[in-house]
Amino acid sequence: MKALLRCSKSLLIDPTRRNSVLVSAFSKSSKSKTRDTKSKIQAEATSITSLFNEITEILGSHVVQSDQTNQLRVPVSEESNGDEALVSCTQCVRENASVGFSNVNEEANQCGGVVVSEEFDVSPLVHEITSVIREDDDLMASMEDKLEKLSLRFEPEIVEKVLKRCFKVPHLALRFFNWVKEKDSFSHTVGVYNTILSIAGEARDLDMVEELVKDMEKNSCDKDIKTWTILISVYGKAKKIGKGLLVFEKMKKDGFEPDAAAYNIMIRSLCIAGRGDLALEFYKEMIEKGITFGVRTYKMLLDCTAKTENVEVVQSIADDMVRICEVSEHDAFGYLLKSFCISGKIREALELIRVLKSKEVCIDAKYFEILVKGLCRADRMVDALEIVDIMKKRNMDDLNINGIIISGYLRQNNVSKALEQLEAIRNSKHSPRVSTYSEIIQHLFKEKEFQKGYDLFKEMADDGIEPDSVAITAVVAGYLGQNRVDEAWKVFSSMKEKGVKPTWKSYSIFVKELCKLAKYDEILKLLNQMHASKIAIRDDMLSWVISCMEKHGEKEKIEQIKALQKKCTFHTEELGQEEELVDDCNHPQVVQHSALPPASSSVDILDVQEISRILSSSRDWERTQESLEKSTVKFTPELVVEVLRNGKIHGNAVLRFFSWVGKRNGYKHSSEAYNMSIKVAGCGKDFKQMRNLFYEMRRQGCVITQDTWAIMIMQYGRTGLTDIAIRTFKEMKDTGLSPRPSTFKCLITVLCEKKGRNVEEAIRTFREMIRSGFVPDKELVEDYLGCLCEVGNTKEAKHCLDSLGKIGFSVPVAYSIYIRALCRIGKLEEALSELASFKGERSLLDQFTYGSIVHGLLQKGQLQGALDKVNSMKEVGIKPGVHVYTSLIVHFFKEKQIDKVLETCKQMEEESCEPTVVTYTAMICGYMTLGKAKEAWKVFNDMKEKGTAPDFKTYSKFINCLCQAGESEDALRLLSEMLDKGIAPSTVNFRTVLYGLNREGKQDLARSVLQKKSALIAQRKLHQTCGFQRLQQKSQTIASVSLVP
Structure with missing residues (x-):
């Protein structure tokens, strides 16, 4: 975090950043507001509504100007336009991920043999060899025999080019490599190894990657910068972030300075894994070294960091897009708006719209589409429709908008409204998109409305809209759900007749549905067809099929599947990885019927559920172990992590499972698995086992990081054992590990809790964190200032406020937290005094603190003063938030004024202010205090029915x-x-x-x-x-x- 702070400061004070006038203006005008994004100040919901009303008034005020006239762009040279400059910033990540394919190895070109074109190999020899390899992969020996008959000298550059042409058939490429490397005349070059490493990495065969690395060392083939970059890419795509980081460090130790490709891949991998903090550290290093990358990686970094509270950093990244990559400010704002919407930061998105309009930036259809999509994702359909109405008034027709609205209705399971919207589109001058039809059809089948879905499928054809593979696959799944296999085959076969090529996902869904029906002959037929079409058959699909067959005793068919599996070894998956970060509302089929697990995990959720069911079904470990032995699930460290995560309350069983699976042949626990097991033991207050697991983790040679120590610190501290937590923190530093922001946060948080509170140590640790250059997040500042106020140490609280202001923490936000803490402990006079003496932007602080002041007034019994405060804020356009209403409800219950309680609830409903779990809890306790148990139970049941879990x-x-x-x-x-x-x-x-x-x-x-x-x-x-x-x-x-x- 220290490096991140230096990075953001250095970027903000860079003179070259003056070109980014608008982005910087937004950073300065709204950063203190957006820091409040994830706060516990419950006025947020209503303030967003107020802000939204302001935005709709602004957007609806006049007709939009042409996009070209108001688009502000950083000047580019006459020789190249913005797009060319963008390309020159860096290669795309696909090139970087497969960097071994970008150039022919220079060392190989010095050898004798056929000279091949640098850009595109048209060599007849390469073409002939490739044809032999790809001609027929049904007979295991045919390829090798034909290659022998060619009687060619396989020079390294020829082998490398052949391997590149076999990228889409990795199992054949690896067979060819294994055959050719045994030839006496073959010369091992780094270019060949780089290519085959890339292929093995794409096939997700990490064991093969490690064998190839050992093979390189055995044959004295030194790695080059491309080798290291490929290895980083391989581990990054496999979400083995720890290994990727180790490779990165080892590369530097071996004397290789990371280039743009290595940094690019590292940052993208960290973003996909959700490690924005580490990604920003690498980004800081890049900026210091003057290395840049392209817009695609910048967008991923924006999406990842937008999920955090570091809104200033998110804005500085958008500035860099304009300054470094020469992206237009108009486009940069669009990326920033999209990142906020994807992360659910509706308030920040609306603030950005307001700033854009005040700066007279063109608000075109693209911005409207992003905002509508964000509102739909946040279940604010009424607001989204209001934006659509504004678009219609401004004659901004956008075909995507209709699909987004329909997706929003389906997200709420409001099929009738979605169908109404579809009918409205059909009656207009526009035709619905294929993806819109497909999405509704999928949803209807999912809800067991087969006939309605099929009728819509026919209407789609009647309207002259050709269905895509998604719609056809949905119908196939629908028929199979009705056990109508013949009809399903007819529809599936019709794909080719319509010129639609079945995708891997189409086959996957078909196989899954056939497994449910135990139609194993049909599965074999489908898999053979899939293999004949040269579509990759993944191991997880075959494992699923084998598991289903074993349950029904289909031994003969299992052998046939295993024989097919041998032919399909190393098949690569043909699904895009980068698209998983962005959930496109128009394409929900990516997740609805996918046979793959979520993007954040490589684990099949069905396997996790099966193991969890076994562990929770019996307290007799011998019976449980017997069931585990019979299970056909393939145990991996990732699977074990998920089982532990889902079974914390069954600590005994899952820890026994952890011990049992660690002794199985061919399995080894990862650091992440040990960390999760330590957490499970600590959650169950089984500290002896927690320490034993730590010792075992060290004996097994697993990497012990700050995360491991932070887990133990938190587990000790949350139960009041803060003395041991403090010693654990010191022992971590004694091992040579420097605390991270998360480590500091864990210790300070537990030191501030009432159970085991140690204020002096909390002060010392907080000051150490500040000296280390880390900026605490808002949640930590709330805990720390709240603790200081509770013990009456206002002097240290004031010192904290001064320190936070010096390191870049928003001053209004810091003071609002302090005032809120004072109000919570009943020191209303001190809070009002601080508010009155504040020398900064008073209106902003009023907005942040008025809810806390209302709460403090009500605690003192000053109802009229609280209502006056609420009315004064209404006059400036700030409506009461849910926490203000909750405070009023608590007060009225205390005064036994049931009618006022009901009146307040009615006001909340009229203002579309949704009650939170805190509101419901207050009402339950209020009714019980008045002896109205029946009404309390009604509130308790209502909250569950409305989707708020107690x-x-x-x-x-x-x-x-x-x-x-x-x-x-x-x-x-x-x-x-x-x-x-x-x-x-x-x-x-x-x-x-x-x-x-x-x-x-x-x-x-x-x-x-x-x-x-x-x-x-x-x-x-x-x-x-x-x-x-x-x-x-x-x-x-x-x-x-x-x-x-």
Whole structure:
């Protein structure tokens, strides 16, 4: 984070950035507002509504001007236009990922043999060899025999060119390489190895990649910069970020300075993995070295960083796009707007629109489309339709908009509205897009509305719109869902007749549906057809088929599948990886019927569910182990991580599973798997097992990073063992690891909590974090200032505010957090004094703090003052947010004014202000305080029906209220519901229900509470003898508990 801060500052003060007038203006005018994006200040929802109303008034005020007249572009040279300059910035990532294919190896060109063109190989020899390789891959020996008969000398440059031409058939390329490298006359060159490494990497065969690297070392073939870049790309695409980072560091140690391609691939890989913090560190290094990359990588970096609270950094990246890549400011704003919308930052998106309009930047159809899509993704359909109306008034017809609106309705499962919108398009002068039809058809089939979906498919053809592979595949899946296999085959075969080529995904869906019906003859027929069409058959598809066949005892057919699998080894997947970052509303079929797991994981969710079901089905480990042995699931570290993540509440079973799977032949735990197992043990307060896992992780040679230490710090700290957490933090530094921002945050957060609070150590650690150059996020500042205010250390709180201002933290946001903390502890006068003495932009601070002031006034019983404050904010266009309404509801319940409560709820509904889980919890407690248990249960059930899931606090407070009201039996029912929902009740929850049942004379039920508690402890802990209380006592007496020998 320190490097990131220096990077953003150096970019912002760069004189060359003056060309980016508009982007910089946005950075200065709205950065303090956008820092508030993810805050817990609950006025956010209503302030967005207010801002949206302002934006719609602005956008609807006059007709848009031509895009060309207002487009502001950084001057480019006369020799090249903006697009050419953009291309010159860097190669596209596809070139970088397959950098081994970009040039012919110079060393090879010095050897004797056929000279090949640098740009396109037209050599007859290469063509002849390639034809032999790709001619017939059905017979395993045919290719090798034919190659022998050619009697050619296979020079390195010829081999390299042949391999490049076999990129789409990696299994054949690898066969050819394995054959040719055994020839006595063959010379091992780095160019050949680079090419075959790229092919093996595309095939996702990491074992083969590692074997090839060893083979290079064995044959004394030194790596070049392209080799390192290819390895980084391979591990990045496989989401092995740890290995990618290690390769990057090793490359530098071997004396190779990373080039633009290496940095480009590293940053893209980190963005795909969601590690924006690391991506920004690499980006900073690039800028310092004067290295640049293209717009595509900039867009990925924008999308990744937009998910964080570092909005200033996001804006500085947009500035760089204009300054470095010579992207027009108009386009840069579009990318920035899209990133905000993708990340759900609607407020920031609306702020950007307002700034654009104030700067008289052209708001064209592209901006409208991005904004509408963002609103639909945020389930703000009414607002999206309002924007569409403005577009119609301004005669801005955009065919994409209709599809986006339909996608939004389908996202809400409002099929009737989607069909109405489709009919409206058909009645207009426009025809619906094929993708729009396909999406609705898919949704109807998914909802078991086969006839409606098929009728729409026929209407599509009647309107003269040719269906694409997605629509046809949806119909195939629909027929199979009806067990009408013959009709499904007819529709699938009609693809070729219509000139539509079945995709890998089409075959995948067909195979999955046939597996559900156990139609194994049909599956074999389909797979053979797929193989004949030279479409890659992935291992996960074949494994799924084999698993299904094993359940039905189809041994003979399994052998046929395995024989086919041997032919298809190393088939590469033909799905784009980069597209997974952006969820296009017009193409939801990417995720709806995909046989692939989500982009963030390479694990089949069905495998995770199967293992999780086995682990939770029995408490008898021997039976569980027997079921695991019978399972056909292929255990990988990624699968184990997901199983651990989903089974935290079943700590005993999943930790036994972790130990069991680690002893299997051919399997080895990854660092990520160990980290997750340590977290599971800590969540169950099984600290002995947590330490054992740490020691085991070190013995196994796994990389222990700051993340591992941060997990242990958090697990100790959250249970009040802050002394051990502090020692663990120091021991991490003793090993040579420097704390990251996340490590500092973990320690400071637990030190500020009431359980195990250590204010002096929190102050020391926070100051160390600031000295290290890291900027704390808003959540950490809230915890820290809240803690200081609670203990009355306002002097240190003021010092914190000064420090935050010096390192670039938004001053209004910092003061709003401080004022909010004062209001929470009842120091309203001090809060008002701070507000009055603030010397910055007062209107902005008022906007941030008025909800807190209202809350403080209500706590003091000053209802009229609170209402006056609300009305004064309404006058400046700021409507009450959900937290203001919640504060009013709490106050009216306290005053026993039910009519005012209902009136407030009605106002919320009229203002389209959705209640949060905090609002519902306040109402439940309010009704229970007034003895209205029936109404409380109604609110509790309503919140679940409306999609708001009760959290731990809701359950805890409801349980407490029920026991106080003498309804402990209902509280016991809530305990069971918590367990069913995967929420672990606390010791206080169990004790409250136990005491309540005993008071009511229900001793039998009270004993069942003790049984539930014991069962939960046994379920979560592997070592029940190492109790939390014992460890707490030990932490107070032992001088140190060292994890480092």
